[in-house]
Amino acid sequence: MTETNRPYILYGIAALLLLANWYFLGLNSALFTLNFCLISAVMALGVNIQWGYAGLFNVGIMGFTAIGGLCAVLVAYPPIQETWEAGGSGVIISALLLLVAVAVCVVIYRRMPKGSARMWALTAAVIVSFFIIRHFYAPAVAAIESTNAASTGFLGGLGLPIILSWMVGGVVAAGIAWIVGKIALGLRSDYLAIATLGISEIIVAIVKNEEWLNRGVKNVIGLPRPVPFEVNLQKEQWFIDLASRLDVNLVEFSSIFVKLCYTCLFAFVLLLILYLSEKALNSPWGRMMRAIRDNEVSANAMGKNVTRRHLQVFILGSAVVGIAGAMLTTLDGQFTPTSYQPLRFTFLIWVMVIVGGSGNNWGAVLGGIVIGFFWLQAEPIGIWLMDSLTASMADDNPLRLHLIESAAHMRLIVMGLILLLVLRFSPRGLIPERTGRRH
Amino acid sequence: MESLINAVVLLLNFLVVPALSYGSQLALGALGVTLIYSVLRFSNFAHGETMAFGTMFVILATWLLQSWGVSFGPLPTALLALPVGCIATILFVLATDRLVYKHYREHKATNVIFMIASVGVMFVMNGIIRFVIGPEDQQFFDGERFIFNARQFKEWTGLTEALAIRTTQVITVVTAIIVVAILFWFLNRTRTGKSMRAYSDNEDLALLSGIDPAHVVRIAWIITAILATIAGTLYGLDKSFKPFTYLQLLLPIFAAAIVGGVGNPVGAIAGGFVIAFSEIALTFAYRKFFAYTLPDFLVPDGLAQLLSTDYKFAVSFVILVVVLLVKPTGLFSGKTL
Numbered sequence: 016m017t018e019t020n021r022p023y024i025l026y027g028i029a030a031l032l033l034l035a036n037w038y039f040l041g042l043n044s045a046l047f048t049l050n051f052c053l054i055s056a057v058m059a060l061g062v063n064i065q066w067g068y069a070g071l072f073n074v075g076i077m078g079f080t081a082i083g084g085l086c087a088v089l090v091a092y093p094p095i096q097e098t099w100e101a102g103g104s105g106v107i108i109s110a111l112l113l114l115v116a117v118a119v120c121v122v123i124y125r126r127m128p129k130g131s132a133r134m135w136a137l138t139a140a141v142i143v144s145f146f147i148i149r150h151f152y153a154p155a156v157a158a159i160e161s162t163n164a165a166s167t168g169f170l171g172g173l174g175l176p177i178i179l180s181w182m183v184g185g186v187v188a189a190g191i192a193w194i195v196g197k198i199a200l201g202l203r204s205d206y207l208a209i210a211t212l213g214i215s216e217i218i219v220a221i222v223k224n225e226e227w228l229n230r231g232v233k234n235v236i237g238l239p240r241p242v243p244f245e246v247n248l249q250k251e252q253w254f255i256d257l258a259s260r261l262d263v264n265l266v267e268f269s270s271i272f273v274k275l276c277y278t279c280l281f282a283f284v285l286l287l288i289l290y291l292s293e294k295a296l297n298s299p300w301g302r303m304m305r306a307i308r309d310n311e312v313s314a315n316a317m318g319k320n321v322t323r324r325h326l327q328v329f330i331l332g333s334a335v336v337g338i339a340g341a342m343l344t345t346l347d348g349q350f351t352p353t354s355y356q357p358l359r360f361t362f363l364i365w366v367m368v369i370v371g372g373s374g375n376n377w378g379a380v381l382g383g384i385v386i387g388f389f390w391l392q393a394e395p396i397g398i399w400l401m402d403s404l405t406a407s408m409a410d411d412n413p414l415r416l417h418l419i420e421s422a423a424h425m426r427l428i429v430m431g432l433i434l435l436l437v438l439r440f441s442p443r444g445l446i447p448e449r450t451g452r453r454h
Numbered sequence: 455m456e457s458l459i460n461a462v463v464l465l466l467n468f469l470v471v472p473a474l475s476y477g478s479q480l481a482l483g484a485l486g487v488t489l490i491y492s493v494l495r496f497s498n499f500a501h502g503e504t505m506a507f508g509t510m511f512v513i514l515a516t517w518l519l520q521s522w523g524v525s526f527g528p529l530p531t532a533l534l535a536l537p538v539g540c541i542a543t544i545l546f547v548l549a550t551d552r553l554v555y556k557h558y559r560e561h562k563a564t565n566v567i568f569m570i571a572s573v574g575v576m577f578v579m580n581g582i583i584r585f586v587i588g589p590e591d592q593q594f595f596d597g598e599r600f601i602f603n604a605r606q607f608k609e610w611t612g613l614t615e616a617l618a619i620r621t622t623q624v625i626t627v628v629t630a631i632i633v634v635a636i637l638f639w640f641l642n643r644t645r646t647g648k649s650m651r652a653y654s655d656n657e658d659l660a661l662l663s664g665i666d667p668a669h670v671v672r673i674a675w676i677i678t679a680i681l682a683t684i685a686g687t688l689y690g691l692d693k694s695f696k697p698f699t700y701l702q703l704l705l706p707i708f709a710a711a712i713v714g715g716v717g718n719p720v721g722a723i724a725g726g727f728v729i730a731f732s733e734i735a736l737t738f739a740y741r742k743f744f745a746y747t748l749p750d751f752l753v754p755d756g757l758a759q760l761l762s763t764d765y766k767f768a769v770s771f772v773i774l775v776v777v778l779l780v781k782p783t784g785l786f787s788g789k790t791l
Binding site for chain 1: 491496497554564565573574577581584589708712756767772
């Protein structure tokens with residue numbers, strides 16, 4: 016395997032994995048896996064922008080994913096009339112007051128001389144505005160949440176096409192990244208990691224608890240879809256004709272067709288972001304980023320504003336993760352805050368990037384696909400493995416039962432080991448970064 | 455007058471006592487993070503899992519002891535099982551250091567690489583914990599539940615409000631004081647402790663004066679493992695053992711270490727209590743307190759709770775952000791061991 020044909024071989028292997036999935040478990044399952052892998056690949060691209068281009072350690076990927084998902088709800092879900100009447104005005108007033116409060120704080124911070132007087136003024140402003148906002152916010156929230164609590168009890172969204180939320184998700188994630196970056200960048204690198212860890216925990220706490228916004232842990236189900244519903248397809252004459260011409264089961268074909276539509280959408284987004292990332296990486300901007308990453312001191316001496324560039328790249332990467340988060344919620348058709356687990360949404364993405372090849376977009380995409388594949392398939396493989404390993408034991412042997420029951424947790428160990436092994440023995444990943452002169 | 459005493463008792467019972475025990479747990483956790491930071495110079499993301507790992511072995515040993523009929527009288531059996539947990543955790547972290555971190559130390563990798571490696575270690579430990587003991591809640595507390603309970607307190611004092619002290623709270627605070635005292639004695643009085651401080655202060659100078667870095671690193675891991683096991687066990691006794699909560703403890707622990715000044719043991723302890731007190735004070739419902747202290751017409755209608763308890767993580771984050779903005783080195787300027 017030479018340096019040049021290595022990516023092709025590895026992508027070929029990834030394709031073979033998916034084909035094997037098709038062969039053993041059917042096309043439906045293979046497409047499900049593929050869709051998941053495509054979204055994972057977009058996330059890995061986003062993290063690669065931060066880590067691979069600039070060496071920023073973001074431990075809050077889960078939060079940006081959740082933001083994307085929340086945007087999908089807020090953009091696409093139809094607005095709910097009763098709850099808007101019950102408490103919409105109160106929420107809007109609170110939001111406006113929040114903006115005013117932030118503006119006041121900014122003015123105090125800018126206008127007053129540095130010192131303890133400024134600190135006290137800021138603290139007082141924050142405390143006063145907290146109580147004022149609460150005065151409007153709390154009753155409005157109570158009114159919204161008690162309106163038809165069993166089925167809605169939240170404000171709903173804007174009722175716009177859900178595809179739009181992919182962009183909105185990216186923009187909102189970028190905005191949050193701007194705030195986090197402003198605070199934590201320019202300090203020691205540990206601080207960015209811990210600040211992102213914190214913000215992601217908070218975002219997930221918000222989507223779990225603010226029921227007026229997204230029903231909290233009661234979940235929002237039945238989100239609009241960018242593709243037709245299976246049941247509607249089965250009634251369409253052209254679709255029935257197509258199924259009979261291809262000689263396939265109508266119900267199964269409709270499910271496959273819908274998944275294929277998603278695949279096309281996701282593949283389009285992935286290719287678009289991949290194209291843009293490659294363009295950026297091979298531009299003067301990309302070379303500057305790598306120069307900063309490899310030697311901050313000398314890049315600084317060359318007149319590059321390291322903190323600003325870090326902020327820029329942090330925002331870009333987070334936006335891509337936000338887009339992927341909105342895509343994931345679109346695919347699921349529901350928003351379930353409890354599904355946001357750091358191991359699954361933050362650290363798994365890190366494994367993808369490190370394994371794929373930090374600094375190489377093609378590597379990140381490959382990592383997303385391969386690790387995403389194994390993440391989904393590890394459970395059946397693990398159960399099968401445990402089952403065959405303990406086949407000689409009696410069926411009710413407690414050890415055997417425990418091993419089979421816990422096989423699902425094996426994938427955490429496997430992912431951790433993969434990360435450690437790659438980091439140790441092949442730190443540049445499956446498809447290493449291309450540097451220097453091209454051959 | 456009596457209503458004022460009632461108000462004080464109320465605060466003691468629901469705010470001060472829980473915050474003291476939670477603060478001690480955070481302080482012990484933050485000490486471990488700070489120790490690793492000052493010797494190995496990276497934020498150990500696996501620390502929450504190390505705590506859970508140690509606690510898991512303590513629980514297993516407790517169950518074993520209980521099955522033998524051993525008990526510790528009014529105290530929880532888990533205290534007898536602590537050494538088992540400590541030894542298991544020490545062996546594990548020394549093995550991870552040998553297999554994972556040593557390589558990067560020798561190659562002088564940047565601290566981001568160490569952090570990513572610690573994420574890998576976290577994954578593996580998390581998997582092992584779930585594999586062995588499962589992701590569910592485990593209760594392993596036994597012995598006397600209360601030093602004195604609410605009813606007894608009311609009988610003694612005749613107040614309407616009651617103060618109940620749980621055994622675990624006292625054990626937590628006492629253990630934390632003992633552990634911290636031993637740690638400071640070790641760092642300030644013993645030869646090894648002094649060499650650790652020297653190494654953390656100036657690595658090159660320490661190497662020149664003949665300090666063995668491998669030894670320093672080994673001792674740092676051993677102390678961290680002990681601290682983590684004790685902190686995790688105390689937390690588990692006080693609340694309950696659930697692997698996922700230990701992962702979430704990572705944020706308050708990091709916040710405590712940074713607020714106090716990373717690398718500064720005194721700061722880690724202070725930070726732990728700052729975080730614990732603010733978390734509980736901001737999520738405490740003050741309605742009853744106001745009812746005792748204010749005239750009737752001023753008492754608020756609602757719970758008078760500033761933040762719902764679901765947002766207690768936000769408190770540690772906000773404190774962290776404020777410290778990062780105002781004094782990035784922490785309250786007690788960091789990086790002195």
